[in-house]
Amino acid sequence: MEYVLHLAILICIYTILAQSLSLVAGYSGQMSLAHAGFYGIGAYVTALLSVNYDSSLLINLPVAMLLSGIIALLISALAVRAIDDFFIFITLGIQIVIYSIMNNWQDVTNGPLGIPDIPPFTIFGFTFNSKLSFLLLAALFAAVVWFLISNITKSPFGRILRALSEDEIYTKSLGKNVVRAKVISFVISAMIASLAGVIYAHYVSYIDPSSFTIDESIFILCIVIIGGMHNLRGVFYAASLLVLLPEFFRFIGLPSTIAANMRQIFYGIALIIVIYNNTARRIDHVKVLEQGIRR
Amino acid sequence: MLQIVLNIIVLSIVYALIAISFRVTQGVLRFFNIAHAIVLTLGGYLVYEMTIQCAWPLSLAVLASILITVLLMLLIDHFLYRPLRLRNAANWQLMLVSLGLYVLLQNIVSLIWGDSTLSFRFWEIKEGHMFYGLYINDLEIVTVCSGFLLLCLFWLFIEKTNVGMKIKAVSSNYELSSILAISEENAVKWSVGIGTALATCAGILIAADTDLSPTLGFNWLLYAIVVIIISGMGKIRHILLGALLLATFQHLVAYYLDSKWMNSVAYIILIIFLFFCPSGISRKRIKKVDL
Numbered sequence: 032m033e034y035v036l037h038l039a040i041l042i043c044i045y046t047i048l049a050q051s052l053s054l055v056a057g058y059s060g061q062m063s064l065a066h067a068g069f070y071g072i073g074a075y076v077t078a079l080l081s082v083n084y085d086s087s088l089l090i091n092l093p094v095a096m097l098l099s100g101i102i103a104l105l106i107s108a109l110a111v112r113a114i115d116d117f118f119i120f121i122t123l124g125i126q127i128v129i130y131s132i133m134n135n136w137q138d139v140t141n142g143p144l145g146i147p148d149i150p151p152f153t154i155f156g157f158t159f160n161s162k163l164s165f166l167l168l169a170a171l172f173a174a175v176v177w178f179l180i181s182n183i184t185k186s187p188f189g190r191i192l193r194a195l196s197e198d199e200i201y202t203k204s205l206g207k208n209v210v211r212a213k214v215i216s217f218v219i220s221a222m223i224a225s226l227a228g229v230i231y232a233h234y235v236s237y238i239d240p241s242s243f244t245i246d247e248s249i250f251i252l253c254i255v256i257i258g259g260m261h262n263l264r265g266v267f268y269a270a271s272l273l274v275l276l277p278e279f280f281r282f283i284g285l286p287s288t289i290a291a292n293m294r295q296i297f298y299g300i301a302l303i304i305v306i307y308n309n310t311a312r313r314i315d316h317v318k319v320l321e322q323g324i325r326r
Numbered sequence: 327m328l329q330i331v332l333n334i335i336v337l338s339i340v341y342a343l344i345a346i347s348f349r350v351t352q353g354v355l356r357f358f359n360i361a362h363a364i365v366l367t368l369g370g371y372l373v374y375e376m377t378i379q380c381a382w383p384l385s386l387a388v389l390a391s392i393l394i395t396v397l398l399m400l401l402i403d404h405f406l407y408r409p410l411r412l413r414n415a416a417n418w419q420l421m422l423v424s425l426g427l428y429v430l431l432q433n434i435v436s437l438i439w440g441d442s443t444l445s446f447r448f449w450e451i452k453e454g455h456m457f458y459g460l461y462i463n464d465l466e467i468v469t470v471c472s473g474f475l476l477l478c479l480f481w482l483f484i485e486k487t488n489v490g491m492k493i494k495a496v497s498s499n500y501e502l503s504s505i506l507a508i509s510e511e512n513a514v515k516w517s518v519g520i521g522t523a524l525a526t527c528a529g530i531l532i533a534a535d536t537d538l539s540p541t542l543g544f545n546w547l548l549y550a551i552v553v554i555i556i557s558g559m560g561k562i563r564h565i566l567l568g569a570l571l572l573a574t575f576q577h578l579v580a581y582y583l584d585s586k587w588m589n590s591v592a593y594i595i596l597i598i599f600l601f602f603c604p605s606g607i608s609r610k611r612i613k614k615v616d617l
Contacts, residue, residue: 115416124596127590131587135590289437292437295433
C-alpha cells in the first residue's frame with residue numbers, strides 16, 4: 032500500500048512537470064530540453080535553505096520559484112533569438128550547464144554526494160509525515176497547477192501562444208508581441224517546474240544531481256509528446272503510464288539491470304512512433320512536382 | 327605553456343573531424359541529427375569487439391566497423407528519415423525523432439556491451455617522446471596525422487568531385503538544386519555515407535585515447551554542434567577556426583580554473599556567441615537565429 036502511494040505521489044510530481052512543459056513545448060511551440068534543470072533548481076534551493084538556514088517553507092517556496100523565474104528570464108531572453116532545432120540545442124546546452132553547476136560547485140551543492148536530511152514538508156506547523164498526507168498535498172498542488180495552466184491556455188494570452196506556435200510571422204503581423212509571449216510562457220513554465228522540485232526535495236529528503244540530468248529532461252518531453260501537445264488531460268495520462276511502466280517491467284520479471292535500459296528503449300521507440308504519426312500526410316503540390324524531379 | 331598549445335592542436339583536430347562529419351550530413355538533411363552520436367560510440371565498440379573478442383588485425387577491424395556503421399546509417403536514413411522528409415516533417419520533429427533513435431541505440435549498445443568502461447588498447451602505454459621539452463605520445467601523433475589526412479581527403483572530395491559539388495549545391499539551396507535536376511536523395515545518401523565514415527574514424531581515435539563507455543558519443547557530438555554553431559554554419563576553414571577557438575577556451579579554463587568546468591565552458595561560449603555575434607565566425611546570415 033505504501034508503495035502504491037509512493038507511485039501516486041510520483042505521478043502527481045511528473046504531472047506538474049509535464050503540464051508546465053506543455054505550456055512551452057505544446058502551446059507556444061518551443062521544445063525545451065532544459066526542464067529538468069529548473070526542476071533541479073527548485074529542489075536545490077529549498078534543500079539548501081532548509082538544511083543550512085532552517086528556514087520555513089513559506090520563504091523557501093517563493094525564493095525557489097523566483098530564482099528559477101529569474102534564471103529562466105535571462106535564458107529565454109537569449110534563447111528566443113533561435114528557433115526550431117537551434118532552440119532545442121540551446122536549451123540542451125543550458126540543461127548541461129545547470130547540471131554541471133550542481134555536480135561541480137562542491138562548496139555549495141556538495142557535488143555528486145548530494146544533500147541528505149532534508150526536513151519533511153511543514154507548513155503552518157503541520158508536518159506532512161505520512162505518505163497519505165503527502166499524497167493529498169501533492170495532489171492539491173497538481174490540481175492547482177492544472178487549473179492554472181488550463182486557464183492560462185484559454186485566456187487571450189493562451190490564444191497568442193497557440194497562434195505563434197503555428198505561424199510566428201503571421202502572429203507578429205497581427206500586432207502581437209511574439210517575443211514577450213514566448214519569454215513569459217517560458218518563465219511561468221520554469222517557475223512551475225521549480226515548484227515540482229520543491230515538492231520532490233521534501234518528499235525524498237535526499238537529492239543529488241543524478242535526478243536532474245538530460246535524461247530526465249528527455250523523459251519529461253517524452254511525456255508531453257506522448258500525451259499530446261495541446262492536451263493537459265492527455266499529459267496526465269501519459270505521466271501515469273510512463274511512471275507505472277517500470278513497475279510493469281518488474282511485474283513481467285525483467286532483472287533490474289536490464290529494466291532501466293528497457294525503459295529508455297521504450298521511451299525512444301515511443302518518441303519515434305508518436306512523432307512519426309503526428310506528421311501529417313499532407314498533399315503538397317509543390318512537393319509532388321519535386322518528387323517527380325527526384326525520380 | 328607550449329605543452330598546452332600542443333594539446334589544443336590535438337583536441338581541435340578531433341573536434342574539427344567530428345564537426346565536419348556532422349556538418350556534411352546536417353547541411354543536406356537540414357536538421358541536427360543527434361543519432362550521429364551513436365556512430366562515434368559504435369565505431370569504438372565494433373573495433374573493440376573485432377580486435378579483442380575476435381582477434382582480427384586492427385586495420386581490418388577499422389575498415390569493417392566503418393562499413394557496418396555506414397550501412398546502419400544509410401538504412402536509418404532510408405527507412406526513417408526519408409519517409410519523414412516526404413511527409414514534410416518539421417525540423418524539430420526530425421530532430422526529436424533522431425534524439426529518440428539515439429536513446430534507443432545507445433541503450434542497445436549498453437545492453438550488449440554493458441555500462442562499464444572497456445578498452446581495446448592492446449599496445450603498451452609508453453612514455454611520450456620528447457621534442458624540445460614537449461611530450462607527445464604515439465597515439466597523439468597518429469590522431470593528428472590521420473585527422474589531418476582525413477580532412478584533406480574530405481576537402482578534395484567536396485571541392486573536386488562531381489558528387490561533392492552536388493552535396494554543396496543541395497546544402498546551400500535544395501529548392502534551386504532540384505530545379506537544376508540535382509537529385510536530393512542521392513546527395514543525402516552520399517553525404518550520410520561520407521559523414522558517417524568520418525565520424526567512425528573520429529570515434530575510433532577517441533576510443534583509443536579515452537576508453538569506451540556508451541555515452542561517449544553524445545558529449546563529443548554536443549561539442550561538435552557547439553563548434554558548428556559558433557563557426558556560423560560556414561565552410562571548412564570556419565569550422566577549423568571554431569574548433570581551435572573552443573579547444574583553446576577549454577584548455578585555458580582547465581589550466582586556470584579546473585578541468586571539471588571544461589564541459590560547461592563550451593556552452594557558455596555558445597551563449598556568448600549567440601548573444602554578441604549570432605551569425606558566427608563565417609558571418610553568414612541564417613534564418614534560424616534572428617528576430
